[in-house]
Amino acid sequence: MRLLLVLASILLFALPGLAQEAAPAATPEASIEDLIQILENDETRQQLIDRLRQDAETAPAEEPRDLSFARQLATYTQAAAEGASAALRSLTRVGWDLQRLWDGTFNADLSRLQGEVTGLLVVGIGMIGSYLLLRLGVHRIESAISSRVARRRWWGKLLGILGRTAVEVAAVLLAWGLGYAIALGLTGDIRGQMGINQSLLLNAFLAVELSKLWVRIFLSPRHEALRLLPVGDSNATYWQFWSGRIISLVGYTFLFVAPLLAGTLSTAAAAAVQVLVMTTAVVVGIIIVLQNRDDVRGWLNEVGERRQDGIGQLLRLLGQLWHVLAIAYLLALLVLWFTNPDEALPFMLGATVQSVIAVLVGALVVAFISRAVSFGLNLSPEVKQRLPLLETRLQAFVPRVMQIVRWVAIVLVAAAIIQAWGVFDVAEWALSDAGIAAIGSVISAGLILLVCVVLYVVVASWVEYRLNVSIGRMPSAREKTLLNLFKNAFTIALVVFGLMLALAQIGVNIAPLLAGAGVVGLAIGFGAQKLVQDIITGIFIQFENIMNEGDVVQVGDKSGVVEKLTIRSVTIRDLSGTVHLVPFSSVDQVSNMMRGFSFHVAEIGVAYDSDITEVKRAMQDAFDLLMETEHKNEIIDELDMQGIIAFAASAVTVRARIKTLPGKHWGVGRTYSEIVKTVFAERDIEIPYPHVTYVQGGVARASGRTLSAAPQGGEDTSGS
Structure with a gap:
């Protein structure tokens, strides 16, 4: 419509020859009709186009704007100086207005002001009085809610806070509604119409009390169970007192007092009151900052010392400088208000409120997720019995998950703050094609990593379940070895492929990475031949199933139990407890002592003059006694008596074998040797050992025992 009116004006005043048919004093409707007639005619339309082109060519070129920093700074300081000068002039005008009011110049305005004040007092007293009475009931309800949720979990506390908020909001709205009823019923005119100033008071009350309500919800000095912020009772009372006073001072001044003075006295009086109130509020804010400088610094340092990361260092640095930043912010707020009170102050206050809300919401979300994750990790006893390590494994992921959640929350809060202060339009970028693609890529990469973590937990839990001896059948040594190898190989493959897919989602070309990995692998293959030999030999050892975890083997010159x-x-x-790590490249052969069955080989040396038949019978009797011990279930065959196998220098060696379960021959052999020693001693069967015998007379046996006394004086020595 504006464009059509401009064109019509050009036609009426710049082209009089073309506008002769139009009325001399054309209305907007007539101008539009004339424009339509001109555009419908080809000749007049062409003349209009030519005239517009001529005007565009002859128009003076606009000088480029000076956008240098010095120019912008000069413009800003000029506006600040003009704003401060206007504020001082408004104070001067207030003095003149008060002088004129004292002289009786404003008698009519004074009488009108008195009438307005009377009506406002009636509405204010009725509204505030009813609100104070409602607050008494609200306090009792809050006490009841606090006592009920004091020992409940977080969800009970959240429900209590929501209920308390609903009661507080209802009290404010009810008092506000009663104020409107009083304004319409008692102070209105015959037609039931209320004054604009009364509406200003009522709306100011609603805005101020709702703002103070949010402060009470977060601090709640009287009820710790309903407090959202982790502060003490004294701090909560202190901050609620001063924040309530500042909100009331600034809110009622700008929403009620200043408009009232501007409408009844003068705009200068309203501006002067605003200047005084803003200066007072900033001074009070600076005093509060200085009073709490050390307390806030100590709190930030304490929180920063508990965190050994970048956030902790940032908190400690902020503890040293926070009061300087706060005072600078308050002074900048005052200067901006002097400069441009209509735009700068609302923008800065709105951006500040949005920033504070973003920080609080981010902190609450992180705390909520942390509590929810911790609560969800308490597994049932049945699950703990089946998967003993699952809860520990999940709890090990909590610090990492919470660290990621914190960084995501920090990024979102930073984006909200940037959006609030107008540094960058994050919302517009997020809705653009580039923003959607970038956010989608990050989310896709995060989902891939999440799926990888879930797969690892599932596979590790399944392996743990299969190896759990308290559930189902006993896993074999082969299963233990293969399942552990499978878990390690699966973990490595999952990490490699998960990282590759995540990098591909965020736009990284993984083809060069794969080619580079192949080249690096080839170089490693040539440079680390021992490592390749280890892996190849290990693969064949696993295929041939020559040993498993728990087996007693001899690998090279080392023997013992396979632990890993x-x-x-x-x-x-x-046997001494020493752990040996043997790479497969140094293994020439493997001897496994625990496959299928085992033998205890008893090779016992007896004296040459022993009765071999009696020796065999004694060894069989010792075996019969062995079968009466706790080892009888470990022996799987009869005694294999093999008889004499060798003639030594001083003994005859007799061999027998006992067939046992795999790995049980050591215990069986020790017990059998003890029984043989006892039986041989009972039956006077000698087990020879090197010794020296002195014989005085008689004939000495080969074993050193004397058969009969030798002639007196005779002496013979022999040894075996």
């Missing part, structure tokens, strides 16, 4: 078996090496603990 990987694709590259084997970890062995010997």
Whole structure:
């Protein structure tokens, strides 16, 4: 419409020859009709186009604007100086207005002001009195809610806070409604119409009390159970007192007192009151900052010392400088208000409120997620019995998950603050094609990593379940080895492929990475031949199933129990408890002592003059006694008596074998040797050992025992 009116004006005043048919004093409707007639005619339309082109060519070129920093700074300081001068002039005008009021110049305005004040007093007393009475009931309801949710979980506390908020809001709205009823019923005119100033008072009350209500919700000095911020009772009372006073002072001044003075006295009086109130509020704010400088610094340092990361260092630095930043912010707020009170102050206050809300919401979301995650990690006893390590494994992920959540919250809060202060239009960028693509890529990469973590937990839990001896059947040594190898290989593959897919989602070309990995792998293959030999030998050892975890083996010159078996090496603990890590490249042969069955080989040396038949019978009797011990279930066959196998220098060696379960022959052999020693002693069967015998007479046996006394004086020595 504006464009059409401009064109019509050009036609009426710049082209009189074309506008002769139009009325001399054309109305907007007539101008539009004339414009339509001109545009419908080809000749007049062409003349209009030519005239517009001529005016565009002859128009003076606009000088480029000076956008240098010095120019902008000069413009800003000029506006600040003019704003301060206007504020001082308004104070001067207030003095003149008061002088004129004292002289009786404003008698009519004074009488009108008195009438307005009377009506405002009636509405204010009725509204505030009813609100104070309602607050008494609200206090009792809050006390009841606080006592009920004091020992409940976070969700009970949240419900209590929501209920308390609803009661507080209802009290404010009810008092506000009663104020409107009083204004319409008692102070209105015959037609039931209320004054504009009464509406200003009522709306100011609603805005101020709702703002103070949010402060009470977060601090709640009387009820700790309903307090959202982690502060003490004294601090909560202190901050609520001063924040309520500042909100009331600034809110009622700008929403009620200043408009009232501007409408009844003068705009200068309203401006002067605003200047005084803003200066007072800033001075009070600076005093509060200085009073709490050390307390806030100590609190920030304490929180920063508990965090050994970048956030902790940032908090400690902020503790040293926070009062300087706060005072600078308050002074900048005052200067901006002097400069441009209509635009700068609302923008700065709105951006500040949005920033504070973003920080508080971010902190509450992080705290809520932290409590929810901790609550969800308490597994049932049945799950703990089946998967003993699942709860520990999940709890190990909590610090990492919460660290990621904190950084995501910090990024979102920073984006909200940037959006609030107008540094960058984050919302517009997020809705653009580039923003949607970037956010989608980050979310896709995060989902891939989350799926990888879930898969790792699932596979690790499944392996743990299969290896749990208290559930189901006993896993074999082969299953233990293969399942542990599978878990390690799956973890490595999951990490590699998960990182590759995540990098691909955020726009990284993984083709060069794959090619580079192949080249690096080839270089490592040539440069680390021992490592390749370890892996290849380990693969064949696993295929051939020559040893598993728990087996007693001899690998090279080391023997012991296999504690850990990987694709590259084997970890062995010997009889003395020493742990040996043996790479497969140094393994020429593997001797496994626990496959299928085992033999205890009893090779016992007896004296040459022993009765071998009696010796065999004694060894069989010792075996029968062995079968009566706790080892009888470990022996799987009869005694294999093999008889004499060797003639030594001083003994005859007799061999027998006992077949046992795998790995049980050591315990069986020790018990059998003890029984044989006892039986041989009872039956006077000698087990020879090197000794020296002195014989005085008689004939000495080969074993050193004397058969009969030798002639007196005779002496013979022999040894075996």
